[in-house]
């Protein structure tokens with residue numbers, strides 16, 4: 001079997017030195033989709049933050065997209081994040097820049113060089129999320145669902161092996177949430193693993209996948225893949 005895109009072993013997820021989740025062991029393979037659920041404050045965001053190195057992994061071991069997490073030097077964090085797509089519930093687009101400029105900002109920050117390759121990549125990702133016509137629009141002129149599509153397009157710019165999504169449908173109505181889930185399914189089917197934190201059990205029923213649950217300081221795994 002190929003190396004998992006994400007693996008934690010006996011990891012402690014902590015905030016400010018206080019453990020939030022203990023003895024966390026699970027792996028996610030290429031093209032896998034898993035939900036991450038649990039009550040408010042149970043540790044979902046803390047786990048995701050640890051995976052994109054916004055919180056340090058102080059105990060246990062882990063690799064994400066080929067990067068060993070414990071003792072990951074700060075200088076390596078941008079390289080890790082280039083391999084990841086990150087999507088939050090609040091869209092975090094630059095409000096004073098057009099859709100294309102928002103995407104260009106990321107391409108410039110991640111080392112894309114030629115103007116034609118950048119333009120082509122922007123056309124490609126916007127086509128993929130069904131927003132070809134939105135290139136020159138400002139984010140606040142788009143609906144919430146469209147803004148989330150731009151965020152997903154932005155997350156796809158560098159062809160991530162793993163998409164981390166924290167409540168990506170949290171601010172969206174059910175119909176638009178469905179559109180986002182269908183888009184995630186397409187992205188997932190083309191080889192990107194997805195870990196999606198959500199409170200939306202209707203979506204989980206409708207689009208069933210593995211479920212990781214944060215509960216009482218532990219991570220429960222519907223697949224029990226490492227047991």
Ligand SMILES: Nc1ncnc2c1ncn2[C@@H]1O[C@H](COP(=O)(O)OP(=O)(O)OP(=O)(O)O)[C@@H](O)[C@H]1O
Nearest residue numbers: 015016020038039040041042043044045046047214
């Ligand atoms: N910046 C922070 N500093 C200190 N403690 C924090 C911080 N952020 C979260 N915590 C604490 O860590 C624990 C886990 O919070 P976390 O945000 O990971 O939960 P969550 O499951 O994502 O919740 P929600 O569903 O509300 O987003 C909580 O006890 C919370 O109070």
